[in-house]
Structures are given as C-alpha cells and as structure tokens.
Amino acid sequence: DTEVTQTPKHLVMGMTNKKSLKCEQHMGHRAMYWYKQKAKKPPELMFVYSYEKLSINESVPSRFSPECPNSSLLNLHLHALQPEDSALYLCASSQEVSSDSEQYFGPGTRLTVT
C-alpha cells in the first residue's frame, strides 16, 4: 500500500483561528515532509522529519508549527495565518531521508485563509 492520507481535504479559516492538518502513512516510512504548493507551481519544502525528529525547517514562519507524534502521523498546526498562506498543503513520506528515496505524496489539503 503506497498511500498517504491527509485530512481535511478542504479547510477555510479566518486569520484568528487555530486549526490543524493531519497526515498519515502506514508504509513504515521513517521520513515525512510538509510542502506548500501554489496553483500551477512546484511544491515548496517546509519541514522534514526523520525518525520523528525535525531535521529541516526551511525558515517557515512560526505561525506554522509541525508535530510528529509517532512514525505514522504528521500534523501541521496553524495559527494566525495570512491570506497569502492560502495554498495546497501536501504531505509526503519516504523510506528514509536520503537523496535516492522517492517520496510518496498525499492528495493535499486545500487551505483558504479569509
């Protein structure tokens, strides 16, 4: 099973709200990723977790807070977002954090900040 699931599919939130995005994989992968994607653009890496520890933070604003409760789950906590944060948020996983491992992506959460 090469499936990464993400919930919710769509999310509309105001700038003062707090919400969370969830991601789950059951492939036994030890690396998990968060990406942000604007329409018709390539994904932009936000965070990388390796063995449940944060290994890369691509200078993401603190209003985005990642969490990896266990090896199968990845959350992204959102607080005080801006309208420009509206985008498709993609979760991905791979066997390891290694340059030759392909990443498997979830379907994404379409986020709209009003």
Place this chain on the structure above:
Amino acid sequence: AQSVAQPEDQVNVAEGNPLTVKCTYSVSGNPYLFWYVQYPNRGLQFLLKYITGDNLVKGSYGFEAEFNKSQTSFHLKKPTALVSASALYFCAVSRGSTLGRLYFGRGTQLTVWP
C-alpha cells in the same frame, strides 16, 4: 547549487503520437533524478527515478526517461500518448548531500488531444 529546468510550460500532442517532456539539470556531483505527475486537485505521483546504472529508466503508466550525462538531460517519454496522460509533470533533482531535499522544475502542462 542544484537546479532543474523544464524549458516548456506547455506540451500539446495528439493521442497516439509519441510524447516528450524535457528536463535539464545542473548539479555538482552525481545527480539523482525523478519525474512526478500531478493530476488536477491531487498530490504528486512518483513516475520513475534515475540513481545509477542503465541510462534508460522505465516507470509507471508506460513512461520512460533517458539519462544523458553529456547533455545533462533527463527527458520523459512515452511512445503512444493517451488523453488520460494530460496532467502537470515535474522533474526533480537531488544529490547525496541534499538529504531529502528535492529541487523541482517549474512544471510542464501536458495536454493530449483526442
């Protein structure tokens, strides 16, 4: 620095004809090269990768790609295009020291006309 160029924003081809989506890369050292496809409102799907060995790589859905070191290219090909292949295609590169970071091209929209 690592980078990928996809010189064509749009590729149009008639169903049944061969298709090529171009990708060139710039990386110091040995590259690891990937192709992903994204259908509307979906996450990215892994198609194929080149790590080492045979320059012709075969992947999902009848796609293949040829690694050409002298031309620093990794073009995606399919002998017979199907309408269902219409999607956004991303080429990506990594190398040994980038530890999970994928450097994506800007994407090429493939449209296969019936």
